[in-house]
Amino acid sequence: MDKTYNPKAIEERWYDIWEQNGYFAPQGEGEPYCIMIPPPNVTGTLHMGHAFQDTIMDALIRYHRMLGDKTLWQPGCDHAGIATQMLVERQINKEGKTRHDLGREAFLERVWKWKEESGGTITKQLRRLGASPDWQAERFTMDEGMSAAVQDVFIRLHDDGLIYRGKRLVNWDPVLHTALSDLEVLSEEEDGSLWHFRYPLTDGSGSLVIATTRPETLLGDSAVAVHPEDERFSHLVGKTITLPLVGREIPIVADDYVDPEFGSGCVKITPAHDFNDYALGQRHNLEVINILTDDAAMNDVVPEEYRGLDRFEARKKVVAAMKAAGLLVEIKPHKLMVPRGDRSGVVVEPYLTDQWYVDLTSEKQADGRPGGHAAIIQPSLDAVSNGSINFVPDNWTHTYNQWLGNIQDWCISRQIWWGHRIPAWYDEAGNIYVAENEAAVRTKYSLSDDLALRQDDDVLDTWFSSALWPFATLGWPEKTDRLEEFYPGSVLVTGFDIIFFWVARMVMFGTYFMDGKVPFRDVYMHGLVRDASGQKMSKSKGNVLDPLDIIDGIELEALVTKRTANLMQEHKAQAIEEQTRKEFADGIPGYGTDALRFTFASLASNGRDIRFDMKRVEGYRNFCNKLFNATRYVLMNTEGLIADDVPATLNPIDRWITSQLQHTEAAVAHHIAEYRFDLAATALYEFIWNEYCDWYLEMAKPILTGNTSDEQKQATRVTLVRVLETTLRLAHPFMPYITEELWQQVAPLADKSGPTISLQPYPLSDTQLIDQQSLDEIEWVKQVVMGVRRIRSEMNINPGKRLPLILADSSATDIERLEQHRELLVFLARLDTIELLDTNTEAPDCAVSLVDQLKLMIPMAGLIDKQAELARLTKETDRLTKEVARLSGKLGNPGFTAKAPANVVESEQRKLDDARSSLTQLEEQRQRIAAM
Known part of the structure; x- marks a missing residue:
C-alpha cells in the first residue's frame, strides 16, 4: 500500500475497470430502481450544479446497486436547440457566411458533424466525477428513436385536438428570430426612463396623461385604461382619445389591472406588444395592432416617417415628435425589469406571431372531447394530490399546484433549424395536414399527388422532447422490456428552477401517454449552488468554480485567466482578478473526486x-x-x-x-x-x-x-x-x-x-450486535479522558506530561468502571496514577472537571508556574481586549457597514464574536488559576 494518499493515482484506473467490466449495467433479480439523468446540453461542460446533482444521483444508484436492486441510471444529452445552433452559427460566421448561405440541409450537416466531434465533453467529465450510469444505454434527444417518439407525440396530441396553431403573443428574440420560453429570458433591473405623455380627448374637453417605459409602442395603442374605482377618471370611461402622431380614435376603458398609484393612474394599452395588455385587450375586445417586424423594426402599419426604423431609433423619434407637439409632460428616471434573451443578450419583445400550442386550459373541445386542462393538467394535479408523486421537500407541492392551477397554453414552436421539425404540411390555401411524412399526409388525408405541399419550417421547443425523457429513452412507443421494468422511475433529482419547464411537463406527458402512470415516484428538489458568500455563481461575477479544477487543481495564473476571459468591461475584469488572487493566493491544489463528492x-x-x-x-x-x-x-x-x-x-x-x-x-x-x-x-x-x-x-x-x-x-x-x-x-x-x-x-x-x-x-444494521453495556462503559471512559484533556488545555499543561488523577464523589458504577478500564484510562489520558478520594480526606488545590456527579481532579502543585501563567493570560487578555475594541468600532461605523460587501461585514462580525468568546474563556481560566 502506498505511503501517502494520491487520488490522481487511483481515480482514472478504477473508473476504467468499472466501465469496461459493465458494472454499471442493470443486473441481478432485485427490485427495479431507476433514475433518469436531467439531460445536460450537448454543448455544455460540467458546472457546479451538474456536479452536485450528479453526485446525489450516483450516491443513490450505488447505494441501491449494493442493496441488490436492479438499478438503471439512464444517461443522455439534450440537443439544446438554440444554444447549439448559435454555437455552430458563430463558427460559420467566422468563415464570412451565414446559415442561410449554406441552406437548411447543409447547415444541419454541420451541426451533426460538430456534435459528433465535440458533443461528448460533458459525458467525459461525468466519468471524472465517478458517475456510474449505464453508458451502453446513453440516449440523445435527436437520436432516431427519440425523434420518432417526439413525432408520434405531436401527431397524437394534434389528432386528439390538443395541439393547435394560433396567433398569440410570445417572447420574441429579434436577433435569433425565434420565440423563446420563459426560461430562456433573463429579466434584470436596469436604469430606464418613465415618459409622461398627454393624450387629447377626441371631444376636445381635455386630455389624459399616460406614463410609459416604451414610447415607440404608442404607435400601436388600442386604448387607454383606468381603474374602475379611480374617481379622477370614472367620468371619462366610454369616451375616446385621439392617438397622437397616428390620429386613430381609441377608447378609454376601465379595468382592475390598472394600478392607480403608478405613474399618472392612466395606462396606454398596446395588446400586440405587452402580455398584460394583450390579456386586457381580450377582455375588452380591443384591436390587436402589430407594429414590429421580425427584426424589431417598425413595419408598414405605422406612419410613414417611422417605417423601417429600429425600435430604439423609433423611440427617440416618437419622443421628439411628442415634445414638438407639446404633448411631452415630463421624463423621470425609472428602474425597470428588462427582459433579454439568455443567448443573444438583446432585449426581447412581446410579439404577435403564428405559433404551435399545446392546449392546457380548456375543459372540453367543440366536438365534446376532453380539453387540455381535463385531459392533461387535471391528471397531473391528481398525481400529486393522491400521493403517486411525492415532492422532497414537501413545500414544492404547493409551488407545483399553484403553477399548474394558473397555467396557460404552451407555445411549442421555435423558428430555428436545429431541432425536431414539426410534422405539419401546408397547401397553397393554408390548410394544415399533420403526419410523419409527406407520403403519410397524402394517405391520411386522401390528397392527390399533384397537390403542392410544403413542410412547416419551425422546430419544436427543446422542453417538448425533454418532457418525453422518462419513457421515450426506454423505447416507447414500442412496449420494450426496459419500459415495462423501469417505468415509472424511482426518483427525479433536479433543481427547483425547472420545476415548471421540465418536471411538470414530464408529469403531463407521462400520465397522458403512459395510461395514467406517473414518470417517477419521488422528486428530490435540490437548491442552487452558490459561492461561500451566498452569491449566485456567474461568469460576470467571476466566482464560477470548475469542478474539475477542484478535483485536479489549477495554478493561480490559469485560474485568473479563466475567470476574466471574455469580460468586455476592463474594470470588472480587474476587480475579478484582484478578488481571485486574494481568495486563491496559491491556486487550487487539487483535492480529488472523493473529497468534492x-x-x-x-x-x-x-x-x-x-x-x-x-x-x-x-x-x-x-x-x-x-x-x-x-x-x-x-x-x-x-x-x-x-x-x-x-x-x-x-x-x-x-x-x-x-x-x-x-x-x-x-x-x-x-x-x-x-x-x-x-x-x-x-x-x-x-x-x-x-x-x-x-x-x-x-x-x-x-x-x-x-x-x-x-x-x-x-x-x-x-x-x-x-x-x-x-x-x-x-x-x-x-x-x-x-x-x-x-x-x-x-x-x-x-x-x-x-x-x-x-x-x-x-451494510445493514443488526440490532443483535448492539451491546448497550459496552456503549455505556466506553462512553464513560471517553468522558473521563475528555475531562482530563480539558483540564490540560485550560491550564496549558504539556499534552505529553503524565498527571495524577483524583476521583471524588464517585458512585459504585464509577468505581466498577474504573477498575475494569483503569489501564485504558491511564493510556488514553496519559495519567501517572488514579486515586479515589476518601470522603474524610481534604483535597489539595486542584483543577476540576465533571462527568455527571463524578469530579475529576488534577492537583496543580508543581504542574504550572502560577505567576508565569497569570502573566501569560493577562498579556493575551490585553491583546484580545484591544482586538474586540477595534472590531466593535469598525462594525459600529455606518460608513463601513453600508459600503462594504455583505460577506466582508459578515466576516468581520464572526471575528468579533470569536474574539469575545476567547476573551471570556481566558478570563475564566485566569480566575481559576488566581484562586489556586
Whole structure:
C-alpha cells in the first residue's frame, strides 16, 4: 500500500475497470430502481450544479446497486436547440457566411458533424466525477428513436385536438428570430426612463396623461385604461382619445389591472406588444395592432416617417415628435425589469406571431372531447394530490399546484433549424395536414399527388422532447422490456428552477401517454449552488468554480485567466482578478473526486441555497487522508490475519465499536431514505473520524502492544478489519474511489472477496450486535479522558506530561468502571496514577472537571508556574481586549457597514464574536488559576 494518499493515482484506473467490466449495467433479480439523468446540453461542460446533482444521483444508484436492486441510471444529452445552433452559427460566421448561405440541409450537416466531434465533453467529465450510469444505454434527444417518439407525440396530441396553431403573443428574440420560453429570458433591473405623455380627448374637453417605459409602442395603442374605482377618471370611461402622431380614435376603458398609484393612474394599452395588455385587450375586445417586424423594426402599419426604423431609433423619434407637439409632460428616471434573451443578450419583445400550442386550459373541445386542462393538467394535479408523486421537500407541492392551477397554453414552436421539425404540411390555401411524412399526409388525408405541399419550417421547443425523457429513452412507443421494468422511475433529482419547464411537463406527458402512470415516484428538489458568500455563481461575477479544477487543481495564473476571459468591461475584469488572487493566493491544489463528492453530500440539505466553501473541500480531503492512514495502520497490525478465527468473547471496546457501527448503519439508511444526504454524510464522518480513528484505534493500541492475551489481541485485530471493511462499503456511494482502493486490500483479511466493492452488499444494521453495556462503559471512559484533556488545555499543561488523577464523589458504577478500564484510562489520558478520594480526606488545590456527579481532579502543585501563567493570560487578555475594541468600532461605523460587501461585514462580525468568546474563556481560566 502506498505511503501517502494520491487520488490522481487511483481515480482514472478504477473508473476504467468499472466501465469496461459493465458494472454499471442493470443486473441481478432485485427490485427495479431507476433514475433518469436531467439531460445536460450537448454543448455544455460540467458546472457546479451538474456536479452536485450528479453526485446525489450516483450516491443513490450505488447505494441501491449494493442493496441488490436492479438499478438503471439512464444517461443522455439534450440537443439544446438554440444554444447549439448559435454555437455552430458563430463558427460559420467566422468563415464570412451565414446559415442561410449554406441552406437548411447543409447547415444541419454541420451541426451533426460538430456534435459528433465535440458533443461528448460533458459525458467525459461525468466519468471524472465517478458517475456510474449505464453508458451502453446513453440516449440523445435527436437520436432516431427519440425523434420518432417526439413525432408520434405531436401527431397524437394534434389528432386528439390538443395541439393547435394560433396567433398569440410570445417572447420574441429579434436577433435569433425565434420565440423563446420563459426560461430562456433573463429579466434584470436596469436604469430606464418613465415618459409622461398627454393624450387629447377626441371631444376636445381635455386630455389624459399616460406614463410609459416604451414610447415607440404608442404607435400601436388600442386604448387607454383606468381603474374602475379611480374617481379622477370614472367620468371619462366610454369616451375616446385621439392617438397622437397616428390620429386613430381609441377608447378609454376601465379595468382592475390598472394600478392607480403608478405613474399618472392612466395606462396606454398596446395588446400586440405587452402580455398584460394583450390579456386586457381580450377582455375588452380591443384591436390587436402589430407594429414590429421580425427584426424589431417598425413595419408598414405605422406612419410613414417611422417605417423601417429600429425600435430604439423609433423611440427617440416618437419622443421628439411628442415634445414638438407639446404633448411631452415630463421624463423621470425609472428602474425597470428588462427582459433579454439568455443567448443573444438583446432585449426581447412581446410579439404577435403564428405559433404551435399545446392546449392546457380548456375543459372540453367543440366536438365534446376532453380539453387540455381535463385531459392533461387535471391528471397531473391528481398525481400529486393522491400521493403517486411525492415532492422532497414537501413545500414544492404547493409551488407545483399553484403553477399548474394558473397555467396557460404552451407555445411549442421555435423558428430555428436545429431541432425536431414539426410534422405539419401546408397547401397553397393554408390548410394544415399533420403526419410523419409527406407520403403519410397524402394517405391520411386522401390528397392527390399533384397537390403542392410544403413542410412547416419551425422546430419544436427543446422542453417538448425533454418532457418525453422518462419513457421515450426506454423505447416507447414500442412496449420494450426496459419500459415495462423501469417505468415509472424511482426518483427525479433536479433543481427547483425547472420545476415548471421540465418536471411538470414530464408529469403531463407521462400520465397522458403512459395510461395514467406517473414518470417517477419521488422528486428530490435540490437548491442552487452558490459561492461561500451566498452569491449566485456567474461568469460576470467571476466566482464560477470548475469542478474539475477542484478535483485536479489549477495554478493561480490559469485560474485568473479563466475567470476574466471574455469580460468586455476592463474594470470588472480587474476587480475579478484582484478578488481571485486574494481568495486563491496559491491556486487550487487539487483535492480529488472523493473529497468534492463528500462535500456535495454534506451540503445536500433541504434548503434552497447551497453555499459552497472551498475550506470544506479541504477538510474532506483531510478526511479521505485520515481514512487512508487509518487503513495503513490497520493493515500493518493485521498482516496474515485469518478473519474467521474469532474468539467467542470480544472485549468491551470491540463490542463498543461494533455497536456504534450498527447505529451508524441505521442512521445512514434512514437519512438516505429521507433524502437527507447531509445527515448521512455527517453520520459517516462522525463514525469514521471520531469513533473509529480517534477513539477505537487509540483504544486498540494497548491491547495490540500490551500484556494482553493472544485471544484478546486476535479479537481486536479481527474487529479492526471487519469494522473497517464494513465502513468502506458504508461510505462507498459517497466516496467511490478511495473506498474501492482500500477495500481491495482490506477485504481478504475480512474474509471477503469480489472484483469490486460496488457490487458488494450494502451494510445493514443488526440490532443483535448492539451491546448497550459496552456503549455505556466506553462512553464513560471517553468522558473521563475528555475531562482530563480539558483540564490540560485550560491550564496549558504539556499534552505529553503524565498527571495524577483524583476521583471524588464517585458512585459504585464509577468505581466498577474504573477498575475494569483503569489501564485504558491511564493510556488514553496519559495519567501517572488514579486515586479515589476518601470522603474524610481534604483535597489539595486542584483543577476540576465533571462527568455527571463524578469530579475529576488534577492537583496543580508543581504542574504550572502560577505567576508565569497569570502573566501569560493577562498579556493575551490585553491583546484580545484591544482586538474586540477595534472590531466593535469598525462594525459600529455606518460608513463601513453600508459600503462594504455583505460577506466582508459578515466576516468581520464572526471575528468579533470569536474574539469575545476567547476573551471570556481566558478570563475564566485566569480566575481559576488566581484562586489556586
